[in-house]
Amino acid sequence: MAPLEIPKLAVGDRVQHELLVREREDKVTKAGDPFLTLKLGNATGVLGANVWKEMVPQVQGVRPGQVVQVIGVVEEYAGRRQLKLTAPPRVVPMGGADIEQFLPRITVPEERLWAKIDAWRAEMHGPLRRAVDLFFADESFRAEFARTPGATRGHHALVGGLLLHTCEVADIARASAQTMGGNVTLVTAGALLHDIGKTKTYTVDLAGFDYTRAGMLLQHIVLGSLMLEERLRTLPPQDQLSDEQRLELHHFIQSHHGQLEFGAAVRPMTLEAEILHFADNTSAKGNDFTEAVEDAELFPSAELEFSAKRSWRLERRVWKRSHRWD
Amino acid sequence: MAPLEIPKLAVGDRVQHELLVREREDKVTKAGDPFLTLKLGNATGVLGANVWKEMVPQVQGVRPGQVVQVIGVVEEYAGRRQLKLTAPPRVVPMGGADIEQFLPRITVPEERLWAKIDAWRAEMHGPLRRAVDLFFADESFRAEFARTPGATRGHHALVGGLLLHTCEVADIARASAQTMGGNVTLVTAGALLHDIGKTKTYTVDLAGFDYTRAGMLLQHIVLGSLMLEERLRTLPPQDQLSDEQRLELHHFIQSHHGQLEFGAAVRPMTLEAEILHFADNTSAKGNDFTEAVEDAELFPSAELEFSAKRSWRLERRVWKRSHRWD
Amino acid sequence: MAPLEIPKLAVGDRVQHELLVREREDKVTKAGDPFLTLKLGNATGVLGANVWKEMVPQVQGVRPGQVVQVIGVVEEYAGRRQLKLTAPPRVVPMGGADIEQFLPRITVPEERLWAKIDAWRAEMHGPLRRAVDLFFADESFRAEFARTPGATRGHHALVGGLLLHTCEVADIARASAQTMGGNVTLVTAGALLHDIGKTKTYTVDLAGFDYTRAGMLLQHIVLGSLMLEERLRTLPPQDQLSDEQRLELHHFIQSHHGQLEFGAAVRPMTLEAEILHFADNTSAKGNDFTEAVEDAELFPSAELEFSAKRSWRLERRVWKRSHRWD
Amino acid sequence: MAPLEIPKLAVGDRVQHELLVREREDKVTKAGDPFLTLKLGNATGVLGANVWKEMVPQVQGVRPGQVVQVIGVVEEYAGRRQLKLTAPPRVVPMGGADIEQFLPRITVPEERLWAKIDAWRAEMHGPLRRAVDLFFADESFRAEFARTPGATRGHHALVGGLLLHTCEVADIARASAQTMGGNVTLVTAGALLHDIGKTKTYTVDLAGFDYTRAGMLLQHIVLGSLMLEERLRTLPPQDQLSDEQRLELHHFIQSHHGQLEFGAAVRPMTLEAEILHFADNTSAKGNDFTEAVEDAELFPSAELEFSAKRSWRLERRVWKRSHRWD
């Protein structure tokens, strides 16, 4: 069965699908009656549901991280679509199911992003190509890379987020290098490799995204260099990178956060490393902005021009332009 | 007479040209004899000259900021080309002369940059086009803009530096907006306008670049908004921008330094303003890198792989890659 | 009908007046019954009221920002005076009413402050007088200035707060200039003009104080300079200020926050600008202290010598001296 | 013999006086000849002198910190008055001499400042008066206080500087307390006591101002509280301050630097302590400004409108207004 396309639901639509319980909050009405709110979602989006007093006993066992069979109808409540359950949700055992169909996911097709990466790889030659291919020509790495989020919360916290972020960084870094006289191919390789450590930093399961033990104790920058070093060592002797080349790739990884207080081991020491750093920031903060103007917590009402409070990711209030320029 | 092309001079070439005295330093040899070093330049570059004991009395009146008639021959000294004076330099009165031919200047042809700007303008319509044209369709503003440096010292401190920097920022911001789903035309207008205040912030004369009184007391960000407001007011009533549009253009100017401690009045509150901020940084720091690897103070010997000291502009040492990737 | 003088109410007084609903909080008693607390106020002060279970249904429609007709009697509850409603409050339509009588307001008579300002203006001559009079001799500006708060929350967040703060700053700056050998008249002009931008930064209505769009996007410092420039341009040619004079007035506005990280475009570069900066701080922080020792959230019980928690405005705990020195 | 009034000297005046050698710098002319520059001064000011090759052997023993008998005539050199020695300076033994007549000193008469302090004391009663009088009614403390500088270098680094600074702080704090509704008499006492520890922090001798051992190891804030505690203990039992009163006086001393990073042990917790802190800053920074515009290192030429470099005390460039407002 095709997954429910949540963004396309209209008031009155009937729903009978499996959805992931993302959040559950138990509350009491002003009249003293227990009720609870659920956030239910799949890869396409999230939908809220209020469970009133009568049905509360029947959802006692429902917890975040479970997949439930939901039967209901879409209604409007306080200006937003939500789900009215017409039957209690039923927990679905997830033994062999495809977990990722229930997790939030990027909306850009993965294939389009891989096509870009493969085209960029095709521009590369010699040692640079060999180094990049150690990861990006390896199907198992590609699979892992494509499911990793960009963060546990914050920018690109989606299945596929790392893949999308990497392509955005490469796009921006390439344009910057073109303009500033840098080495476009080299900075592309830097962009592809800069966050590889995140594949060993985050866990992806129905309970959401979290840190691995290695991610907690070492963070993705160190893990990236350990991964790079491990694979570089597998190259046959005649294909080994020179010392300078090897160190330059590590330097991209180690310096891409720009400053020590943001976790960089060193500050960027080349034009290309500096460009990569700014491209990384532009993708991350740009994504924070595009998500902020869609965020119902920041804009609880449709008339608001400025967010009702500060975005914790951007540490400032955000302007949702209401005028047009054309 | 065509200006001397300093970068093309070879050992043995004879020089008989007018050059600007950029620096003068009086010294004493280990043997106790007075001598002095001059830095002589024009728009194409700079050349050093040592003046020994015998000729010292004849250059007593020569000071930085003067144009002198120089006669000499190019020789090599300590691995660098320098000028051996064969006659004392003679000061040239600069009454009506074209000052700018003696000042350091960008190497990109100005026309190519204007062509880019005019093509970007052609993409714009309605109020955005009208606002941008208030400046960029005005010949006297264009002339002033084209001679202004990007700074008194530091990145783009060249005649034409502001023009070059503005184009770089626009290039990078456009690519970033394209990738991140922003309004490309709008961010281009923001890029064109973000530094207009610098035309009233810096002085350009033979003594070098300096601050105007307004530049010292208010800085270029405030001056930019005062200029924008002044010109916007000249639009006929039917062409006036809406309040939102007017404020958004000011917001680009006021937020482009990103953080208050770097002089922004406010932090960027839109995707486009955030993108402009990072593009501005990428152009500035990128230029710092391309100049650092050419800087004889940072790399006093050709064998150095790392700069001998920190670049004051980048606050770190810089790596001049000696290896090749192709 | 004269407004109710809230600070003078005694236990047992009867109240039958129109009051503004400042806050409403819905709660549940330990016994599970719904109740709610209201904060009701006018220009003279604020009074709390608890609405118990029985009356809750009758106040369902009452919301902050509404004016209500209140009938009740003053009683004591937990050591504080509060209102016991004897009838449900009734919402009053506010079409043409005088909004400001319901908003929190400074207690100093406005006239006394204007008298000070006008006496200071009388000391000024020539261009300084002309510049100051562009604002302070304009009745419509005076009216707007007198109703603007000093902030949306924090120091001087009252109708008239900007007027009071401006007079305090001028008082302190004048004494400082007198002591330190500065120009007393000039610093007075700086004080009068330093916060004029706030008239375009804040909105004043029954829902409380908030930011205008211009205030959010540009902040009051930039708006102040735009306003100053606009009015200066209206002076007849023979009355124009010199370039130095014009820039010095802008410099007061742009530097009065002292440091870039607090929003100044430049640091103060003259004795008078530095004095203005410290006088501004003294007024703001001094007001924070006088309000803190009156704040029931900081001093929830009368015996407390030290505030129960940090004041968010002062970022520290505050001492309410219990001893006497005389 | 009355001391030479250095600020009143005119070109051509003959000098035959004892002066303190403030600085000596040995140099070599461009022609390779040794020469040296002296800075000679007394309480009224400083005068430079160049000693040329011929007289160099006769001044070999002259060193900073010595008093010398000087014979010469005032001449003009590079736009500044300086002394032309007509005989070699002769070192004067300083056994019992009055050292202070040779040190830089405030120009305000000391008596005028004491009159202010004594008038303020007369306003005080009871424990406050007793505490203040423990210091300011003690002749030996007054003598020590009157000769102490405000700092070893920086603001008020003059004999009498502490006395002048204390009066400035009290003046400004009183006006601020008047305006903000604080206790004027109490804040005056705080001002008088806040820097008493400086009398044990600095040394004053012909070699200039320096730190005592206690000043280096503990700084003036701790020393102030130790001194206050020591004297308070000498009060007879019936005159003892209450615990609150005693702690409040210590709190003024301990909090007057405002923030921990500037050496305060605690942040100000009362209106009066906060006011004292800002008054202290206003006096210190105000003095930095009045000295900066007179400083020949910052303004090496009379035409300069902006200082040629940053003032290290103010960490910024300074504007010397060239226009008039009247």
Place this chain on the structure above:
Amino acid sequence: MAPLEIPKLAVGDRVQHELLVREREDKVTKAGDPFLTLKLGNATGVLGANVWKEMVPQVQGVRPGQVVQVIGVVEEYAGRRQLKLTAPPRVVPMGGADIEQFLPRITVPEERLWAKIDAWRAEMHGPLRRAVDLFFADESFRAEFARTPGATRGHHALVGGLLLHTCEVADIARASAQTMGGNVTLVTAGALLHDIGKTKTYTVDLAGFDYTRAGMLLQHIVLGSLMLEERLRTLPPQDQLSDEQRLELHHFIQSHHGQLEFGAAVRPMTLEAEILHFADNTSAKGNDFTEAVEDAELFPSAELEFSAKRSWRLERRVWKRSHRWD
């Protein structure tokens, strides 16, 4: 009656003891019924108890800071031991009772710590011994010192915490001085004296630990020097310390926080003062770690390897190692 040994209680044990009410939290069940949770403790530890709807009216008067007679049985709830009350707790009047038996207390026997201190004192001679003995040979000081906590909340917030912390600091500082070639005996004296001011900074009563007025207004560092100075003055003339010695002891106290922003009046200027500073930090942060891994708020479930959130004391998440190394 011996106090109840809370850490040794097993499920099923009966409790009939006096315990201190540490916390009380009133809540409502999902079904709308009131209930409350108590934290009850004595010197050996803390035990939770839930009071359900039926018994709520009988505990209305029970508040934190009271000692109550408790009757109940130990049961298991959500994986943790807690107390099931079988009768309502009864408030015990605390007139002359020994308060400290109810407060949280260090588990190391006090005697063992005093034995260490006395052995260290025995190593000292001459002025160092005399200075240390002014405090540590004084029974009333010892009693006060032994009951003072190390902080009101945070590291060593226990009766006896100051004593334990002081011994830890001395232990670490001695080892460091031994290794780095410092004066072991001197640094021991510095360790013993560094926090003496805390005895006048904190209050200890059944309501928990809090600040004294002097502690709020001056903090423990200043108070320490005032105490030291007061006692040093009592030495007979022939036993007085030299000026250097006296200042060095004060310097230990004033510099032990290392940096001004953490409350030090001066930075450490000797090897021994620097060592003391790091030893102080090691004890404080080390204690934060040992308490963090035992903290049920940080590790709400036994399977957690990383704390569920940041420790506010350490400002980071903490790893509870689950593996073994032996």
Place this chain on the structure above:
Amino acid sequence: MAPLEIPKLAVGDRVQHELLVREREDKVTKAGDPFLTLKLGNATGVLGANVWKEMVPQVQGVRPGQVVQVIGVVEEYAGRRQLKLTAPPRVVPMGGADIEQFLPRITVPEERLWAKIDAWRAEMHGPLRRAVDLFFADESFRAEFARTPGATRGHHALVGGLLLHTCEVADIARASAQTMGGNVTLVTAGALLHDIGKTKTYTVDLAGFDYTRAGMLLQHIVLGSLMLEERLRTLPPQDQLSDEQRLELHHFIQSHHGQLEFGAAVRPMTLEAEILHFADNTSAKGNDFTEAVEDAELFPSAELEFSAKRSWRLERRVWKRSHRWD
């Protein structure tokens, strides 16, 4: 020939030995004559020599980094011993010579330090021992480790400095762990491994200490983890560390700088990692102090009690205690 023991030289001693030229400075006397100062040294210390006008031509080719044959006699000059050359120094070709005998070296015998390390290793068992022995049971690693300095300049910038620093850190960390209840053996392993990356970070040759390319681009913390990972991989399968064990060793390396802004990839998350961090600081800063009080630049005269200026390593002035405590 045994190396010259520089610290034992007395005035009048004859010198005829090979010494390394550490520094050369060319100067001109006041009389205009050229002269130069040399600093000559070996592993035991450094000695200055002035070369006067007559001998200057004969030392033209002498440069820092060369070993020269020196003939002269020890004399006293300005209160310090220095060398009077009686013959021009002769450059010695250094083809196969033992470079390290000429470099500054720790004074503690290397053997004593290795004995400590080997005793600590003997305490370890199982995986911890295996991991440590991968480095410290490898003779070639030991040789490299023993010649590496602790830094290029600053603390422990000596041949053997890394070995000494490592032992100091282990000593202090062991005592701290003992006191705070940590795992002593584990923290010892952390101490031994924390700086292994420095062996690949610094170069050691006659020109002094410098950075390797890898050291510049990645710094020692990353290099340490790369080295650890590389060697761990060589363990036979049955001897492999568990994932937790492996990550904990990396965590020691990555967190030992304590805070991100000082280069740590993560903050310490265990008691042992925190202890290691403070022990590292104590050794580094303690060494700064012991060297500061011996530093002739900080204490140019023997009477000084406080350093004449700030130590750049400690960022403060230093007190050289002149009194005794025993």
